[in-house]
Amino acid sequence: MLTERQIQVLQVIIDEFIHTAQPIGSRAIAKKEDISFSPATIRNEMADLEELGFIEKTHTSSGRVPSEKGYRFYVDNLMLPFRLSNQDMGMIQRTFEREMIEFEKVVQKSARVLSDLTNYTSIILGPEVFETTLKQIQIISLSEHTAVAILVTSTGHVEHRYFNVPTTMQTADLEKLVNILNDRLVGVPIVHLQQKMYGEVAEMLQRYSSDFEATYAYLKEALLEKQPVKLYMDGKTNIMLQPEFHDIDKIQSLYSVMEKEDQLANLLRTSGKGIKVSIGQENELAAMQDCSLITATYSLGDEQLGTIALLGPTRMEYSRVVSILNVLSNRLSHKFNSWY
Amino acid sequence: MLTERQIQVLQVIIDEFIHTAQPIGSRAIAKKEDISFSPATIRNEMADLEELGFIEKTHTSSGRVPSEKGYRFYVDNLMLPFRLSNQDMGMIQRTFEREMIEFEKVVQKSARVLSDLTNYTSIILGPEVFETTLKQIQIISLSEHTAVAILVTSTGHVEHRYFNVPTTMQTADLEKLVNILNDRLVGVPIVHLQQKMYGEVAEMLQRYSSDFEATYAYLKEALLEKQPVKLYMDGKTNIMLQPEFHDIDKIQSLYSVMEKEDQLANLLRTSGKGIKVSIGQENELAAMQDCSLITATYSLGDEQLGTIALLGPTRMEYSRVVSILNVLSNRLSHKFNSWY
DNA sequence: TTTAGCACTCGCGGTTTCAGAGTGCTAACA
DNA sequence: TGTTAGCACTCTGAAACCGCGAGTGCTAAA
Incomplete structure (x- = not known):
């Protein structure tokens, strides 16, 4: 010792x-x-x-x-708990005080304040709400053979997917289809949509003509398409401010990693609950092995919604950064809890 | 001479x-x-x-x-017209041959192929369809005091905006409101929405209670909020491959510019019809004065939909790049013409 | 008008030099 | 026995220097 x-x-x-x-x-x-x-x-x-x-x-x-x-x-x-300055707290405060009803805006602003406050690169994943249920589904035909399905979830998230429609399909049929879907799927948790689709709905639809089946095939594909998780980043250029990154090669490999959003998203998704620090070689991604990544999670009740992270040199202001992430993840959690 | x-x-x-x-x-x-x-x-x-x-x-x-x-x-x-290799043409070909019904995907892929083919940074603006009309409007109440409005345009574009609802407003009222809006606004060109809203619709709504008016105020704000034009970029790291950008400061200022999307969007939007080359100091943005920017436009009929551009060092392969942009802007135009 | 020749210039890579910062070790000290 | 002063040694980084090679501009001959 x-x-x-x-x-x-x-x-x-x-x-x-x-x-x-x-x-x-x-x-x-x-x-x-x-x-x-x-x-x-x-x-x-x-x-x-x-x-x-x-x-x-x-x-x-x-x-x-x-x-x-x-x-x-x-x-x-x-590491000692870092006492954030009033100025810092003020910046965070101001991020949340303006009334915002879109979570995208909230998350974007959080990413911004995070990178502004630290001069590192901020990455925020989510939120992914698993308990979400389907609130409404609507299909609007666009042309003879294409249509768009619009899904609204209980959390107010709106999504749309385009899909093909067999030309034989009539507008009236489409309406019938929507009715069936709404009938059967509204209130179903999003995660169970797939299962429901394969089960009850498929069965229901099979009673109709083959057209329905074809549409169903297209629609199913559109609805179940894995929804890309949103990744919000800010302060990407901050890395260049660090003296240890005055080297083009390092920067380039780091930037390449940052462009692979799905990889990053996965990394963040699998970071356990609470605050976690990955230093240098501890990072899985090779390009990050000159960096430290600090992650924190935010949640709705018990359910983990997403992750916020900071990427900087191994020579990071760990204690300050951890404090900031703590405050911010709490704020985010509160915000979401107050909504849903 | x-x-x-x-x-x-x-x-x-x-x-x-x-x-x-x-x-x-x-x-x-x-x-x-x-x-x-x-x-x-x-x-x-x-x-x-x-x-x-x-x-x-x-x-x-x-x-x-x-x-x-x-x-x-x-x-x-x-500059001589450059004859693209079969391989290059093939890559472009393949970008468009897979059936795609979402313009986002098409544009994204175009940006990708553009940067892959040239090793420069590609930027695509749009498409902005001005002739678009409103196809459908729907309002879904999310909580006591918030709701989301979903707009679908004739081009199949879907957009949603969140807005506040006075607590006194009932669900039934909301339905009435939607009906009125659909009645009055469907088929109206998006660009005229504002005008219509102020005129007919406002009048119509004033006959109802003050609640409607309050909602109208919120809704109006949400609907007329300037829709951010989408900017698609790819190959941002390519700049670092160029020997003249082996300098952190240059890279940093260039990256800072690339993060200011609205500035870039403006730049691209005001680039006239056809192909335009801006060399070094000819560029408005100071950070770009070591670069050349080549822009081309794509269109629907006579109407200009958007701009595709390549950003690289002044030492660019002008003739090849111009050919590629030519081909690609034509392809894009065709694609959109075949849809709408 | 074109070209060969030549003296001259300059940047670049390698080497040398030197000061400064820091170390490890030894020996003295409390 | 733990702490400290002293000293020789090492290494870096900046500055100075050197010589090569590439390229030029000018002059004079073809």
Whole structure:
């Protein structure tokens, strides 16, 4: 285990490095207020810390830099709860105080404030409401052979899908179809739509002509098409502000990852409840292994709705970022709970 | 005016520089197939060309590089129609051959193929269909004081807006309202919606209670809210592949511009009919002054629907890009004409 | 008018140099 | 025994320097 003094030294190194991005020498540490021993002593401690893997040298003889293990230790044991400034709280406050009735806007603004506040890249997933039920379905024919189905869920989410219609199908038939669907599907949880469609509705429809069947096939495809989960990002260019990313190749690979939204979405979706920190190599995606990703979840009652995350250099202001994510995820949860 | 030989030299310089991004010397030019005079002669011609402003030196004594004036001359006078390879045509072909009934998909795929084919960044605006009329309007109440209005246009475009409802309003009233709206507004061109709303509909509604009026106020706001024009981009990271953008600052300012979608949209919307090339400083946006932007429009009948564009370094493969944009804008126009 | 020749210029990559920052070790000290 | 001062050593990064190669402009000959 680390001694009290080693921890103290480690703490200074990390705190300092987070702000300066420069290796820290024993001299600099000794000058710190709450350090009361000489550089030589500190050098000894640093040698130990290095041997234990918490810090590293960039070359044979320059100051020390936190290793990923060091950050991990910091996050797990050393990090103090950060008290957000009034200004920061004010910015978050203002994001939520304007009356908004669309969750898209809320989430977008959250992403914005998150990246503005931290100068990192913010990523928000969701919300995915699983308890949602179908409130209404409507089909509007557009041309002889195409139509659009509009679904409204109990949460007020509106979605539409285009699909083909057999040319033999009449407008009247379409109306009948809509009636049947509304009859059978309204109130059904979205997640069970598929099952219901295959079961009752299919059966019901089979009593009619083959036209219905063909339409049904198209419609089914449209309705069950996996709805892409929305990913909201902001502050993508912030990464370039970080000195460790003054390298085109790194930036490029990172940007490529950010363009693969489904991959990112998956990553965020599988991040467990609460706040989670992934440091450097701990990240699954290779392109992110110079970064840290901090995720937090927001929820409706007990049900997890989505994830908010920040992507930045491993040299992140962990404690501040965690506080901000905490506040924001709570705000988001509240907002959604007040709606539904 | 330029002599035949000067033009020949200029052509070689530009062609070569477009592919190598390296300054060209008199030696290199002399080695070209269709050049039959010595380096010394070429040096004289180059001195003239430089004096006239068509080419530049990067420093006192290195090869020449095309100036923006040079590119402009090339684009206006020298550029030969480029014959696209079968492979290129094939890629475009394949983009359109899969049956698609959503224009979003078509446009997205177009953006993709455009950036894949060129290795530049593609930007597509639209489509904005002005002749569209309202096909149907529906209002679904979500909670005591919120509702969502769903609009379907004659082109099959679906849009929804959330708005507040006075708590005194009853469901039955809402239905009445919808009926009135459908009665009065269906078939009205979208651009005239506002006018109609203020006129007939307002009058009609005033005969009812004050509740209607309040709802009307909210609804009006929601319906007339300026619909954001969609901008589709692809290949944003391609810029980093260009050697002249191996500079973080340039990249950052360019990316910042790309995040300001409304600014970009405006730029594209005001680009006149047909193909237009903006080289370097000719661009309005400061951050783009190291780039060239080539725009083309696509249309429905006579009506311009939107713009497709490519953003790349001033050292662009103008002739190829112009051909590609030509083909693609035609394809897009055809697609939309076949639908509506 | 074109071309060969030549002196000159400049950027680029590699090497050298030097100061500064930092270390590890040793020996003295409390 | 833990702490500290001192010192030799290492390494980086910036600046200075050097020589090569590519390219030019000019002059004079073809």
